[in-house]
Each structure stands twice: as C-alpha cells, then as structure tokens.
Amino acid sequence: MRIGELSERTGTPRRLLRYYEEQGLILPDRCANGYRSYDERLVDRILQIRGLLDAGLPTRIIKQILPCLDKPRLIHFSDATPEMVATLENERDRMTRRIECLTRNREAISQYLDAVLGNHATS
Amino acid sequence: MRIGELSERTGTPRRLLRYYEEQGLILPDRCANGYRSYDERLVDRILQIRGLLDAGLPTRIIKQILPCLDKPRLIHFSDATPEMVATLENERDRMTRRIECLTRNREAISQYLDAVLGNHATS
DNA sequence: TGACTCCTTCACATGGATGTGAAGGATGCG
DNA sequence: CGCATCCTTCACATCCATGTGAAGGAGTCA
Numbered sequence: 001m002r003i004g005e006l007s008e009r010t011g012t013p014r015r016l017l018r019y020y021e022e023q024g025l026i027l028p029d030r031c032a033n034g035y036r037s038y039d040e041r042l043v044d045r046i047l048q049i050r051g052l053l054d055a056g057l058p059t060r061i062i063k064q065i066l067p068c069l070d071k072p073r074l075i076h077f078s079d080a081t082p083e084m085v086a087t088l089e090n091e092r093d094r095m096t097r098r099i100e101c102l103t104r105n106r107e108a109i110s111q112y113l114d115a116v117l118g119n120h121a122t123s
Numbered sequence: 124m125r126i127g128e129l130s131e132r133t134g135t136p137r138r139l140l141r142y143y144e145e146q147g148l149i150l151p152d153r154c155a156n157g158y159r160s161y162d163e164r165l166v167d168r169i170l171q172i173r174g175l176l177d178a179g180l181p182t183r184i185i186k187q188i189l190p191c192l193d194k195p196r197l198i199h200f201s202d203a204t205p206e207m208v209a210t211l212e213n214e215r216d217r218m219t220r221r222i223e224c225l226t227r228n229r230e231a232i233s234q235y236l237d238a239v240l241g242n243h244a245t246s
Numbered sequence: 247t248g249a250c251t252c253c254t255t256c257a258c259a260t261g262g263a264t265g266t267g268a269a270g271g272a273t274g275c276g
Numbered sequence: 277c278g279c280a281t282c283c284t285t286c287a288c289a290t291c292c293a294t295g296t297g298a299a300g301g302a303g304t305c306a
Contacts, residue, residue, distance in 0.1 A: 004252065014253090016294065033302060035253060051224035054217075056179035058292070068235040069228060080239045088232050094177075095229040099222055101174035105192060106218040109211050112191040116203045127282065137283090139264065156272060158283055181262070 023059040133169040146182040
C-alpha cells in the first residue's frame with residue numbers, strides 16, 4: 001500500500017511515516033515511480049512504534065529493540081553483540097520501572113475515581 | 124531543605140526543580156532571604172513526577188492528577204468537577220494502554236534475551 | 247488538455263523537557 | 277575582609293517528536 005492508506009489506517013500523518021523511515025524504524029519498498037510501498041505488516045508495526053513513543057521511548061531506542069521483537073521465535077544471534085544485550089537488558093529494566101510507576105499511579109487514580117463516583121467495590 | 128539538597132537526593136538538576144515549580148507541580152515555601160524551602164515529602168513527590176514524565180506524561184497532565192494522588196484516602200470532593208473526572212478517566216485509560224504496550228514489548232525483549240543468553244527457563 | 251489529488255523532497259517552525267550561562271545577592275569559612 | 281559556594285532571576289540553546297508549507301512530478305478522470 002502507499003503512504004496515504006497507511007496514514008489513514010494507522011491515524012499517523014504522512015510526515016511522521018517518513019520521519020520514522022528517516023529514523024530507521026521502517027524501510028518501505030519503492031515503486032517504479034519512486035512512491036513508497038508499504039507491506040501489510042507495517043500497519044501493526046506503526047501502531048507498535050507509536051505506542052512505544054507514547055510510552056516515553058525515544059526513536060533511537062525503539063530502533064534498537066524493534067529487530068528483536070520482529071520475529072518472537074526467530075532469533076538473530078548474529079545481531080546479539082554484548083553491547084546490544086546490555087542495551088536490551090537496560091531498556092527492559094527501564095520499561096519495568098515505567099510499568100511499575102504507571103501501575104502505581106493508575107491504581108491511585110482508580111481509587112480516587114471509585115471514591116468520587118461512589119463506586120465502593122474494592123478490587 | 125534547600126534546592127541543592129533536594130537536587131542531590133533526587134538526582135534532579137536544580138533547573139528542573141524550578142521548572143516543575145513553574146509548571147505548578149510543586150509549591151515550595153520561601154525562607155526570609157527568598158531561598159526555596161522544600162518539605163521532606165517532596166523527595167518522593169519529585170521522584171514520582173520524574174517517573175511519570177519518563178513514562179510519557181506531560182507536566183500539564185501530571186499537574187492534574189497529582190492532587191488526587193496526594194492523599195490516597197483523603198478525597199477532595201470539592202475538586203471533583205465532571206471535567207476533572209473525565210480527564211482522570213481518560214488518563215487512566217491512556218495509562219492502561221501504555222502499560223499494556225510496555226508489558227507486551229518487555230515480554231518480547233525478555234524472550235529474546237532468554238533465547239540469546241541460553242536461559243531456557245520459560246516463565 | 248485541464249483540473250484535481252496524491253506523491254516526492256526540502257526546509258523551516260513549534261512545543262515540551264532539559265541544558266547552560268550570565269549577573270548579582272546571601273552565607274559561611276579562612 | 278576576601279573568597280568560595282550557594283542561592284536568586286533571566287534568557288538563550290538544544291534535542292526530539294511533530295506541524296506545516298512550498299515547489300514540482302505522477303496518476304486519474306472529465
């Protein structure tokens with residue numbers, strides 16, 4: 001598909017789809033006339049990227065972790081340099097801390113809402 | 124305590140502590156000479172703010188949700204305007220999506236690391 | 247062919263979190 | 277006192293994700 005369709009299906013401005021490409025997050029094919037041609041799977045990929053960006057990860061990190069999320073089973077051992085492994089462990093831990101922080105604060109918000117809305121069903 | 128001590132104890136540049144104040148996230152007292160005076164509890168508050176910022180929430184939203192996280196039990200019903208409740212519900216849902224996205228991708232990273240490191244203990 | 251829409255690249259603008267430095271007042275130690 | 281170290285405010289710089297617009301090529305339909 002071309003950039004317009006991908007843009008609509010992911011709710012992402014074309015400009016950003018080109019930006020993600022510029023940042024090395026995606027690598028669409030090119031048609032004979034130079035138009036970008038996106039694979040069907042890139043729909044999910046874009047949503048995944050946007051989710052991670054929204055969760056506070058910079059494109060630099062997303063670029064690093066995407067390859068190992070690509071094929072959950074198919075491991076590319078060739079890419080697994082010690083630095084890469086260290087980066088991944090580091091990011092995994094950062095994500096864990098983020099998740100804990102978000103969970104804790106979401107719980108507090110939920111409790112507040114429950115109280116305010118008179119919904120006293122304690123989880 | 125003064126800004127220098129809070130900066131050291133939270134690992135946050137002084138500049139940012141003033142920025143958070145400027146954004147209305149904290150409101151330190153002032154000494155006679157104009158120096159900012161921070162309450163002991165602000166140490167945790169700052170760490171909480173930084174965690175939320177790191178998780179992708181903007182200061183604008185953090186400012187809104189902080190008051191209801193302040194005293195988990197003590198609810199300020201007076202502040203609970205319908206708009207505020209809607210904002211909180213919206214943010215709670217956004218946080219839920221963020222948590223899901225982070226959890227999913229963290230799991231994938233963990234699986235990759237387990238495979239690469241030859242640690243085949245499936246969780 | 248003309249008109250319209252989509253695509254391309256290039257490039258500058260914006261907003262939020264953060265870095266950094268200048269200029270000056272307050273504190274504290276020798 | 278003199279000097280170092282903290283503090284203050286003001287202000288400009290930077291990085292990144294994103295917005296936006298210009299100038300032109302390509303596809304489609306009348």
